[in-house]
Amino acid sequence: MKRSKTKKIIPAESLSKMGEFGLINLLKDKLAPHNAEVLKGIGDDAAILRPKGGTDWVLTTDMLVEGRHFDLKSTTPWELGAKTIAVNISDCAAMGAKPKIAVISIGIPKDFPPAAVQSFYDGLKGWAGNFGVDIVGGDTVGAGELVVNVALLGEVEKGRALTRSGAKLGDAILVTGTLGDSAAGLHSLRHPGSKGAEVRPLLEKRHKTPVPRMISGRFLVESRLATSCIDISDGLSSEIHHLAEESGLGAEVHSEGLPISRSMGYYAEEMGLDPLELALHGGEDYELLFTVPLPNLGEVLRTMPGQTGVPVKSIGRMTAKATGVTLIGAKGVRKPLKAKGYDHFK
């Protein structure tokens, strides 16, 4: 994770003194576009883009709200900036698209320090840059709580975007990376202490600055090996339901097949948590959940980790709709797998 060095470009005066246009100018100076599609970035009523044609674009948006998605006690503004763009890139990755162009809206409380705004934009710009994304515009408004919204355009080969609805009966179900780290990291942030101290920083980092699986998504599109894909933002148990439902199928997941990191396993043991619960229902891992036809499974398992730098694991298969979504436990015991992912209204 690369952090851009903090430069003193916002004077230490209050945001209200600087005013909205000061902030827009700041953004404009900091964010020169790199993608050829951007004819004009920040500074007009809208950005001007020129699609090169012959490709498809994907468009996604995500809003993060203080006190719901993050709190400023445990998350720095820099981390928030990084995460804001990361969660949108993750949606792009789930479609197999290359993220390219974003607009950012931010609602800022009056007493939010200008240095924190600068830090937020540093994180945003740094992570956008790492993934080849240009910030081409935005809106800056006052708000009672900090709220940030990104809308992101990505590009994908014509007709080849991965959707949730493409899974076929019998397809293998796979996930990238490991599951439950982010939930364990959130637990750690909420339960400070010395237990499991060795792994807390890593787990907390997984929660605060998730790395979107852009390269994994691109691999799946370029290799043509996958039939469907979704990112795990609300927890595996929720996302597998979405994928099954949209594909008109059921699914079975082997609990013993779930990829659990040593760090998460250790933390769960130390804290008396059930690692399986964290892996199944913990949100915000931003790993990819995808399906591949059985004949492709060997090739995916053999080539994908090496070419993407991220492990993949087969965790189950797509079944007939009538069987629903089931979890197969240690001794082959089946039970319904209920969606228990995070829901913002519950």
Next chain:
Amino acid sequence: MKRSKTKKIIPAESLSKMGEFGLINLLKDKLAPHNAEVLKGIGDDAAILRPKGGTDWVLTTDMLVEGRHFDLKSTTPWELGAKTIAVNISDCAAMGAKPKIAVISIGIPKDFPPAAVQSFYDGLKGWAGNFGVDIVGGDTVGAGELVVNVALLGEVEKGRALTRSGAKLGDAILVTGTLGDSAAGLHSLRHPGSKGAEVRPLLEKRHKTPVPRMISGRFLVESRLATSCIDISDGLSSEIHHLAEESGLGAEVHSEGLPISRSMGYYAEEMGLDPLELALHGGEDYELLFTVPLPNLGEVLRTMPGQTGVPVKSIGRMTAKATGVTLIGAKGVRKPLKAKGYDHFK
């Protein structure tokens, strides 16, 4: 203004019971795409778009926050939905682009009634539909105050988007419609009473559901008669500064030339307000401020009102940068015109 009939599609249970996915399904059902560019709308990690090529796209975003941009005492959720999409369409119109594809994020307080959410989406969908816009995705989250964000893509003929920076020395400055109505409407909402009762509903409507000048913007691009354009969201005095600055010029505005509606003039008189102040500094008119070379002025004044259904008025001309932005008063007295538009941090 057409209001869609309220249908009982959200049961009268609390939002927390319905859950986030209930809301997403609601959106999905209500918003089938019409633009050919939309291959897949709501329901996946991102929408899939296919630009037809050979045109430019514009991208803009706007955030509205409860208590800052609207209050739910004087604005209905339906009106808020309409305004949310309208202010983004206005940015598109200022570029001369045809609005096409939008994503919407909404942060909803826990106790916000489901019927109000339904009404918000009715307004949003109704106005989006009126202007040919497809809502192709979004995000629905919990928040402490109601906050809505739209990101909007529009399409414009290749290389012909209107910017703030294209004005030339000597160009005539024009505005569509009338100025200050929205500010007078806001004043009326904040000062209930019987004075000026005849015109209050009209002025308040101008504030609550502004009609974006899409057709005027399209006329300017199609006719090739304009050199620059900006929409008046923060007030004429602010926007003329942006336009002059971006074009590297100064500007002079004739106070007697400003288009003031009879309703606003009457209301100002009744309430002891200065109509000139409202017209110069009142925000949220969402009229277009644009420049045309002098040789085009006659044609614009002659043809544009008939072809767009919206009056246009010449209010000044672009001058050398050194002269700054000046206001020419009744007896030819010049004084600097300071930007006094609304600033969210002041």
